Amino acid sequence: MFVHASYRVGRKKRKAVLLALGALLLTLVVACGGGPKKKLPPRLTEVKRLAAEGSYWFQRGCFGRAERYFSQALEASRLVDDLEEMVRAYNNLGAVALVQGHYVEAGEHLQKALEFNDLLKSAREEAFALGNLGSLAFKAGRYQEAEELWEKALVVAKNNPQKSGFAMHLNNLGMLRRKQGRLEEAESLLKRALARAESSGYKPTMANSHMQLGLVAEAQGDFARAEKQLSRALEIDKAAENTIGIAQDLEQIGRLRQQQQLWEKAFLDLDRAIRLYGALGKTEKVSQLYELLETNKAQGEVPESLEPYEGLLVPPDDFWESPLCR
Amino acid sequence: MRLQYSTMERMTGAFILLTLIVFLFTVAVVGRGKNWFRKHVVYYTAFEEGYNLVSGSRVKLLGTDIGSVTDVLLTTGNKVKVQVKVLAEYASRIRANSVATVESPTVIGSEYINIRPGTSKAAVIPPEGMIPTKEKKKFTEYLEQYEIGAKLENIGKILEDLALITDQLKDPKGPFFGTFSNLQQITGTVEAGEGSLGRLIKSDELYEHMDTFVATLQETADYLVRAGVNIEKGSEHLEKATREGPEMVDKTQELLDRLLKVQVILEKVMTEVPEISAQAREGMQEVNRILDSVKENFLIRPNLPPPPDSETHGLEIRGGQN
Numbered sequence: 001m002f003v004h005a006s007y008r009v010g011r012k013k014r015k016a017v018l019l020a021l022g023a024l025l026l027t028l029v030v031a032c033g034g035g036p037k038k039k040l041p042p043r044l045t046e047v048k049r050l051a052a053e054g055s056y057w058f059q060r061g062c063f064g065r066a067e068r069y070f071s072q073a074l075e076a077s078r079l080v081d082d083l084e085e086m087v088r089a090y091n092n093l094g095a096v097a098l099v100q101g102h103y104v105e106a107g108e109h110l111q112k113a114l115e116f117n118d119l120l121k122s123a124r125e126e127a128f129a130l131g132n133l134g135s136l137a138f139k140a141g142r143y144q145e146a147e148e149l150w151e152k153a154l155v156v157a158k159n160n161p162q163k164s165g166f167a168m169h170l171n172n173l174g175m176l177r178r179k180q181g182r183l184e185e186a187e188s189l190l191k192r193a194l195a196r197a198e199s200s201g202y203k204p205t206m207a208n209s210h211m212q213l214g215l216v217a218e219a220q221g222d223f224a225r226a227e228k229q230l231s232r233a234l235e236i237d238k239a240a241e242n243t244i245g246i247a248q249d250l251e252q253i254g255r256l257r258q259q260q261q262l263w264e265k266a267f268l269d270l271d272r273a274i275r276l277y278g279a280l281g282k283t284e285k286v287s288q289l290y291e292l293l294e295t296n297k298a299q300g301e302v303p304e305s306l307e308p309y310e311g312l313l314v315p316p317d318d319f320w321e322s323p324l325c326r
Numbered sequence: 327m328r329l330q331y332s333t334m335e336r337m338t339g340a341f342i343l344l345t346l347i348v349f350l351f352t353v354a355v356v357g358r359g360k361n362w363f364r365k366h367v368v369y370y371t372a373f374e375e376g377y378n379l380v381s382g383s384r385v386k387l388l389g390t391d392i393g394s395v396t397d398v399l400l401t402t403g404n405k406v407k408v409q410v411k412v413l414a415e416y417a418s419r420i421r422a423n424s425v426a427t428v429e430s431p432t433v434i435g436s437e438y439i440n441i442r443p444g445t446s447k448a449a450v451i452p453p454e455g456m457i458p459t460k461e462k463k464k465f466t467e468y469l470e471q472y473e474i475g476a477k478l479e480n481i482g483k484i485l486e487d488l489a490l491i492t493d494q495l496k497d498p499k500g501p502f503f504g505t506f507s508n509l510q511q512i513t514g515t516v517e518a519g520e521g522s523l524g525r526l527i528k529s530d531e532l533y534e535h536m537d538t539f540v541a542t543l544q545e546t547a548d549y550l551v552r553a554g555v556n557i558e559k560g561s562e563h564l565e566k567a568t569r570e571g572p573e574m575v576d577k578t579q580e581l582l583d584r585l586l587k588v589q590v591i592l593e594k595v596m597t598e599v600p601e602i603s604a605q606a607r608e609g610m611q612e613v614n615r616i617l618d619s620v621k622e623n624f625l626i627r628p629n630l631p632p633p634p635d636s637e638t639h640g641l642e643i644r645g646g647q648n
Contacts, residue, residue: 045633052634073636088638095639128638135641168640175643208642215645248644 047076047085061244062325067096083120091128124164127157167196167205203240207233247276263300278312281322286312365414371457376406377428384438385410392416421448428462
């Protein structure tokens with residue numbers, strides 16, 4: 001019986017092709033497949049999306065917009081009775097009300113957060129609620145209460161495995177000690193805060209630690225160290241694109257320059273800061289910086305005129321929205 | 327024993343098979359366009375002349391292609407017999423009182439047979455039957471029909487009359503130039519101050535009387551104008567007051583009408599807004615569903631960014647001036 005030689009070769013080739021195809025398929029399965037990922041139910045996914053959106057705007061300094069998303073997140077979490085997201089939403093609403101100066105509202109939200117957290121028993125959320133209540137007390141001028149609350153928050157945060165917010169509470173306590181004139185204590189707390197923030201990689205807290213350290217140095221009369229710390233804070237905030245943080249850093253650098261009587265340099269920083277505050281609609285801060293510019297003009301003849309800043313002093317109406325937040 | 331084919335043989339076989347398939351496909355496509363596979367019915371017609379008809383000339387019914395000429399033959403009786411095939415679906419319209427004529431295209435193209443359908447009461451012509459015909463008219467027949475010769479004669483007469491009239495007009499003693507010289511004589515007499523009309527026009531005394539009369543008239547008119555101006559001023563004020571009142575009322579009314587229109591539009595828009603937003607929402611939901619299904623694709627899923635995670639925010643006191 002005659003069998004063509006190519007027939008035997010063909011069989012070998014077919015085997016090789018099949019093997020190659022099998023290997024390719026296996027590679028594809030390994031590369032693209034994997035086990036099924038844990039998928040959240042749609043409502044809870046929506047809650048998390050709203051909360052994340054709120055956080056995004058919060059970090060950009062767009063508090064009105066952040067508040068809307070946090071409110072929606074709260075409503076959505078109520079619909080599925082997700083306690084964790086509800087407490088988080090109350091905490092965030094408290095923080096956003098606080099930063100806008102709505103203190104009564106902030107207190108109500110934060111108390112709600114603590115109430116629901118009694119059911120949830122989350123050390124993380126409790127620490128944040130206590131810390132924010134401490135900030136509320138500080139804003140109201142009740143420094144003793146603020147200190148107690150921040151210390152309590154610090155203890156709770158320390159017991160939390162992730163130690164979330166630990167650096168933030170340390171920063172707040174360090175700031176309080178600085179204001180009380182206990183500069184060495186302040187410096188120690190702030191350095192601990194910075195180390196913790198650096199290990200967690202949360203840039204706004206890192207920037208704040210540097211800023212507070214700069215202010216301690218300024219209070220100690222070490223302007224060179226102060227400038228270095230404040231410049232580092234600005235650098236980190238710029239990297240994080242933290243708009244409100246950038247404005248605050250520039251303001252502090254401007255103030256430092258004024259202390260050093262470097263009027264021209266001070267003007268350049270204050271000009272940038274006041275314009276940023278204006279763009280964010282922070283009228284109170286604009287007024288403070290306008291006064292600084294007035295001093296600058298009287299001392300250093302810069303700026304030549306305060307007219308360009310007068311428009312920023314007009315408080316925005318209810319329908320005003322920052323161009324940075326659109 | 328198994329029959330073995332070499333690769334070359336297989337490829338040749340495949341090529342021939344492919345060519346055959348392509349050929350059959352082409353035949354099918356062309357045949358479909360040319361109605362090769364549709365049923366036809368054959369008829370005959372007979373004309374006095376061939377009129378350039380050839381095999382393949384088109385056959386139309388009310389100007390629409392329904393078939394073609396398949397053969398043109400000369401009969402023993404010196405007539406031209408034309409065989410046509412017509413699509414079977416139109417055969418029922420070719421009846422005993424149908425008429426086939428040869429027609430020429432207006433500018434380009436070749437002659438074709440146009441069939442006028444018969445009435446429904448007339449019997450249907452059976453296949454291979456004769457369709458009645460009507461001969462194509464010749465040019466001379468058209469001339470006779472429209473009496474072109476007589477009409478050309480009339481035009482000749484009209485032209486002759488026109489030549490006669492122009493000759494008469496040119497004659498210096500003719501009716502046109504004779505009347506013209508009479509007119510010249512009359513105007514000359516008037517110019518010389520002769521005759522009643524000439525005296526009237528040329529007399530200075532009459533002119534002076536006329537001048538005085540016109541001056542008096544002018545003065546009277548001036549008085550009247552001055553009096554009129556005063557009256558006019560008074561009436562203008564009165565008019566203005568009476569005119570502006572209704573105008574203002576009209577304007578107010580117009581403004582109110584416009585406002586009403588705007589209100590109506592707004593109300594309409596407001597009723598439509600929920601519907602529009604509902605539609606937009608539905609659209610977005612649809613898009614979301616599509617996106618969800620895309621995300622499920624095994625090639626895309628691993629590359630998707632992780633879902634956003636919510637975080638808690640604490641307020642850090644920055645600065646410390648406040």
